[in-house]
Amino acid sequence: MIAIQSKLPHTGTTIFTVMSKLAEEHQAINLSQGFPDYECDEKLIGFVSEAMRKGFNQYAPMSGLAELRSVIAEKVNLLYGANYHPESEVTVTAGGTQAIFTALSACIHPGDEVIIFEPAYDSYAPAVKLLGGLVKSYELAPPNYDIDWEMVKKLFTVKTKMIILNSPQNPTGCILSEKDIKALIKLTKNTDVLILSDEVYEHIIFDGHKHQSVALYPELYERSFIVASFGKLLHTTGWKLGYCLAPENLMKEFRKVHQYNVFSVNTPMQIGIARYLKDPETYQHLSSFFQQKRDLFRTLMAETKFKLLPCHGSYFQCVSYEHINQEKDTDMAVKLIKEYGVASIPVSAFYMRNNDHHVLRFCFAKKQETLEKAVERLTKL
Numbered sequence: 001m002i003a004i005q006s007k008l009p010h011t012g013t014t015i016f017t018v019m020s021k022l023a024e025e026h027q028a029i030n031l032s033q034g035f036p037d038y039e040c041d042e043k044l045i046g047f048v049s050e051a052m053r054k055g056f057n058q059y060a061p062m063s064g065l066a067e068l069r070s071v072i073a074e075k076v077n078l079l080y081g082a083n084y085h086p087e088s089e090v091t092v093t094a095g096g097t098q099a100i101f102t103a104l105s106a107c108i109h110p111g112d113e114v115i116i117f118e119p120a121y122d123s124y125a126p127a128v129k130l131l132g133g134l135v136k137s138y139e140l141a142p143p144n145y146d147i148d149w150e151m152v153k154k155l156f157t158v159k160t161k162m163i164i165l166n167s168p169q170n171p172t173g174c175i176l177s178e179k180d181i182k183a184l185i186k187l188t189k190n191t192d193v194l195i196l197s198d199e200v201y202e203h204i205i206f207d208g209h210k211h212q213s214v215a216l217y218p219e220l221y222e223r224s225f226i227v228a229s230f231g232k233l234l235h236t237t238g239w240k241l242g243y244c245l246a247p248e249n250l251m252k253e254f255r256k257v258h259q260y261n262v263f264s265v266n267t268p269m270q271i272g273i274a275r276y277l278k279d280p281e282t283y284q285h286l287s288s289f290f291q292q293k294r295d296l297f298r299t300l301m302a303e304t305k306f307k308l309l310p311c312h313g314s315y316f317q318c319v320s321y322e323h324i325n326q327e328k329d330t331d332m333a334v335k336l337i338k339e340y341g342v343a344s345i346p347v348s349a350f351y352m353r354n355n356d357h358h359v360l361r362f363c364f365a366k367k368q369e370t371l372e373k374a375v376e377r378l379t380k381l
């Protein structure tokens with residue numbers, strides 16, 4: 001056996017794999033991982049298979065199919081009034097995670113510091129570390145996970161290279177407000193600090209709130225990468241397609257990395273998605289579609305002993321159980337699978353350091369009957 005020196009010595013199997021495997025073993029209802037248990041639109045599948053049958057099965061251009069980049073630029077303009085040039089400022093990627101990794105790879109040098117807000121999507125910190133960067137984490141606390149921008153200011157040093165945002169947020173379902181963005185603008189003004197804005201849940205936002213995309217703020221344009229996911233937008237997480245927006249000089253560096261680790265992305269799906277998204281109706285209904293699911297899940301969960309935390313966006317609902325018992329959340333999640341037949345994710349998995357917050361995350365991007373069956377089991381607790 002040849003031993004290699006691990007670049008991520010403290011990283012094991014992700015909690016998502018662990019929980020999903022355990023859920024399978026115990027035939028539990030899986031509300032752990034973030035993906036729908038229902039089908040995407042038949043029309044979209046028709047467009048993709050038609051492209052395959054018509055022979056569009058070879059490499060796409062490195063930056064993505066021109067039709068798709070144009071549709072993306074139009075969508076961003078329609079929603080946020082921003083003008084990203086499809087030729088030089090939009091790149092189609094193999095999902096949001098690849099876009100995040102590529103943006104980080106293009107910018108982070110050893111010793112650079114990257115600020116993240118925890119609980120955080122699990123790819124950020126390992127990606128920064130792989131590149132020799134240092135993660136400066138700001139640990140937010142339940143129930144509201146509010147950001148105190150004075151605290152963020154304290155994390156800034158001469159080595160701060162980037163700040164990663166995620167709104168609507170996984171796992172908390174929190175969203176950034178206009179006030180947050182104004183504070184961010186003030187903090188980064190006259191600095192070279194970059195922003196990586198993970199907006200994969202941009203279309204899943206509730207109660208009439210407006211998604212505070214970085215694209216709404218011209219002041220942030222020059223320093224920002226914006227990442228989006230067609231998996232979340234089209235209920236097709238298994239297709240692994242997304243995109244990145246950035247000003248031309250940043251995108252040039254992004255594409256240098258992209259061309260050597262991915263080169264180009266699935267052609268027939270790009271054709272199908274470009275055709276499908278020409279009609280804004282395909283994404284304008286998404287928030288109300290998921291709001292119905294959130295409302296149903298919250299109404300059902302109100303009958304359990306769990307305490308519901310606020311959920312303003314994303315397809316995740318967090319619950320607190322500190323008033324029920326003081327078990328660690330990983331133990332509580334395992335107990336829910338083994339004894340009650342429902343899988344969730346312990347929110348401590350989204351922090352680098354241990355904490356005792358006693359919060360679990362459930363994914364409600366599921367059929368009504370799945371949610372009803374799961375909550376029926378949880379009421380037995």
Ligand SMILES: Cc1ncc(COP(=O)(O)O)c(C=O)c1O
Pocket residue numbers: 034094095096097098121166169170198200228229230231232237240241242
């Ligand atoms: C916050 C966040 N960013 C990025 C991603 C990854 O998106 P994709 O599946 O397109 O790689 C996810 C997926 O769960 C996510 O929750």
